Amino acid sequence: MRTITYRQALNEALDEEMARDPRVFLFGEDIAIYGGAYGVTAGLWQKYGDERVIDTPISENAIVGTALGAALTGLRPVAEIMYIDFIGLCMDQLNNQVAKIRYMFGGKCTVPLVIRTEGGAGRTLGAHHSQSLESWLIHIPGIKVVMPSTPYDAKGLLKSSIRDDNPIVFIEHKMLYNTKGEVPEEEYLVPIGVADVKKEGKDVTIVTYSRMVLFSLEAAKILEKEGISVEVIDLRTLLPIDIETVVKSVKKTNRVIIVEEDCKTGGTGAEIGMQIIENAFDYLDAPIVRVAGADVPMPKSPVLEKLAIPDVERICKTVKEMLK
Amino acid sequence: MEITKELAIKLLKQMMEIRQFEDMIMELLAKNIAEGGSHLYAGMEAVAVGAISVINPDDYITSTHRGHGHAIAKDGDLKALMAEILGKKTGVCKGKGGSLHLADLSKGNLGANGIVGGGLGIATGAGLSIKLQKQNKVVLCFFGDGATNNGIFFECLNMASLWKLPVIYICENNKYAMSVSVERSHAVKDITKKALAFDIPSENVDGQDVLAVREVVSKWVNHAREGNGPSFIVANTYRYYGHSRSDPRVYRTREEEKFWRERDPIIIFGNKMKEMGILNEEEINQIEEEVKKEIEEAVDFAIKSPYPEPEELYTDLYV
Structure with missing residues (x-):
């Protein structure tokens, strides 16, 4: 089987899901021309254009809020928060809006929204770029929290996340992007919620x-x-x-x-x-x-x-x- | 504003210190002597140096993720700053903060920040504190063009205007928030207009001209000291290096970079001093040599300094 990096596996997952479903679009800081702070979205703006790979202002609160609005009204956004350390800037939108809206509204809507982010230490970036904040998130009923460790899981789980009708925080690790692993050429999914x-x-x-x-x-x-x-x-x-x-x-x-x-x-x-x-x-x-x-x-x-x-x-x- | 020889030397020397400091860090990163990220201030020296030169040692500043320049201009110790960036025990924050968190509270530098817009609240709070304590201090709050799209910017400007706080908000518009240009991310391209909503006076300044920066900042510092509240300055400038070490700069053209490098703040100021007969070529070269030596000493100090002891992991968390 071929071997690819965790970064490439994620990129393929985004690419395949965007090709498969025109409702899927990417939304975040430096994801278009730059291709993402860690290169995960590289090439997708060139392929899908300004309307499906959208560089946002540095406005994390509004990134999550508007992604939610789009998810409620027919689209399937994949938003990116560059570092999980910045999740505090949008925690209200995530906790009070994204996670609760379906329940509060009596199950009458779905929130097909993925928030991709990345965390962890290892690059000596200090206290604002190295945190592991997943425990904040697992305390929020209404979202799912996914954290893959291998290229195979990263691809299969991101594809499943994009197809899921629930809001998902998908946390990558900055020290894993260059790690390599076997990933089949043919399509596969990895189920969410299965160890x-x-x-x-x-x-x-x-x-x-x-x-x-x-x-x-x-x-x-x-x-x-x-x-x-x-x-x-x-x-x-x-x-x-x-x-x-x-x-x-x-x-x-x-x-x-x-x-x-x-x-x-x-x-x-x-x-x-x-x-x-x-x-x-x-x-x-x-x-x-x-x-x-x-x-x-x-x-x-x-x-x-x-x-x-x-x-x-x-x-x-x-x-x-x-x-x- | 009048310029003496002494002041000219100070301004030129500080700008050279920042430039050579940043060039040196780029070298250290390339050699893997410095680890992690570092956002470099080269090209923007006139903003920090000009602005900070008109305030007093006990006035405050808040800085950004691109904070080395502000720290040096606020009388930072080159050795302690360099050691901090290398994560050494002798660093200004004992090696715990690093490039993104340079701070020297003893000098009124309330810190660099890893969160875009992170300094805005701190600056506004320092302004409130000055007012409540009836002090005659001011705060220079530095942030980038990108930060003016974040919620905290609007919330802070509203409070500062409402309570007439002595804060001079200085937006360093270097055209790009990481890779995203002002054109692609701001509904209003003239960023000074954002202050209109809060009835805060605002103006643009040439951020490559240290004397122009001094002139404008000085005016608004006086305005604040007289109890007239905040102001908003947009210093138009450019960073020579990419956003960070790994940035291939695909979002801007080499022509644009050349245009700005021809507007180099150090050269502009040096030429002006020569024209005015305040400094001659030889004196300028001599300052450059002195700075070179200082930077070499700072690097030598930083490299030879020990790392923190393992016990340091748990110190400084609580009082």
Whole structure:
């Protein structure tokens, strides 16, 4: 099978869905001539023109608000918020309008809207360009939150998101754009809300998502050589969480570590861990442990940035401690 | 406004410091000595230097994601600024902020900002604080053309006008919000008109002419100190480098870049000083050499400085 980058996989998903459905259009900052801050929309403005790839002013609140208006009235916008750090600028539109409108109006409308954004640390960009804010979003009933880790999932999930009639926040990771993976030429979809066992194992389950899947798989490989068998579950969708897949694994390994890049306190891992307790407490042989980001704004200094998020070494160490 | 030899040297030197500082950072980025992003101020020096030269050390500024120039002009220490951009312990923010978050509160610099328009609220709040504390200070609030399309711009201008706050809003119109031109993103191309809605006086100024910037900013600083409230200045300028390191600049032409490079603020000012007989060629060259040495020392200091200790990760979050 051919191998392409995460960036290219996303680009193909947008291209294919725009070709398939004339109601789909792209809407955001620097997505047209520039092709997106991280190059995801490259070439699409040249192909589809000004009316389907629209460069907006720096007006995040209005980007989400107008995308919602368009979604309510017959179109299927794919809006882009350049960095997830800027989501605060449009949180009212997202939380009070996008997420609630269908419910408030008694189910009489749909909101086929995707908000693509990107997050995470790794480029030493400091506190306003490196955050992992997914836990803010999973606290909003009415939206779905998708966070792919591989090119294959990125493409299949973005296509599914664009076809979904619900509002979706689709969070990419800046350190994944150049990663490569197998992606078939032929069309496929990856269902939203379904986790993926990226590696089977029997001693301990790591539940993770986005870039931390790569770190966890690397850790699992190292641990394999030491005779420790780790199962790695990539949640892929954080809202709704596919707890069944997680529970199935817990019943097998009886041990769970959650690896997440976001701040530990009130983070995504807190929700995942609680759902495991609610659904599989009797199967746990050890307390659930989180390997998470530090509860601090992301520091600029490369040495501090590395310490602020999980790394392979910390994951390995945590697994070994759990199995002691 | 009168210009003495001493002032001419100060203005020229600061503009050269900013230029060479930015050129050096580009070099450090290319060599991977500096990591991450950096938005460079080269080409726009006359705006920060001219504007900040007419305020007092205890007056405030707020800066932008393109903030190195403002920080230097507000009496920033070149070594501490360079070290900050490299994420070193000796940096002005202990290596925690970086290029996007340069701040030196001891000098009245309330900080660069990673969020477009992020400084507008801070500047307006500083203006309110000055008023409530009955001080005679002012705030220079710098932001780009792109920020004037963000909601906070309109909300802040309304408050500042309503309460007659001593804030001089300075829009650095460098024609592009990242890649999107003013033509493609502003309903009103003459950005000064946006202030009309709030009854705030506004005017355009040639942002490549440091003396013109001084003249205009000085007028509105006096206006603010006399209790007459805010003003809005659009300094028309240009950034030489791309938005950031990775920008191939496909959204603008090389001809346009050439046009602006021929309107270089440092050359314009140097020539004017020669014409007026205030500085001669030799003196100008000498200043340039001095600045070169300063920048080399700053880089040397920054590179040799240690990174923060691991414990620093958790310090400074709460008092």
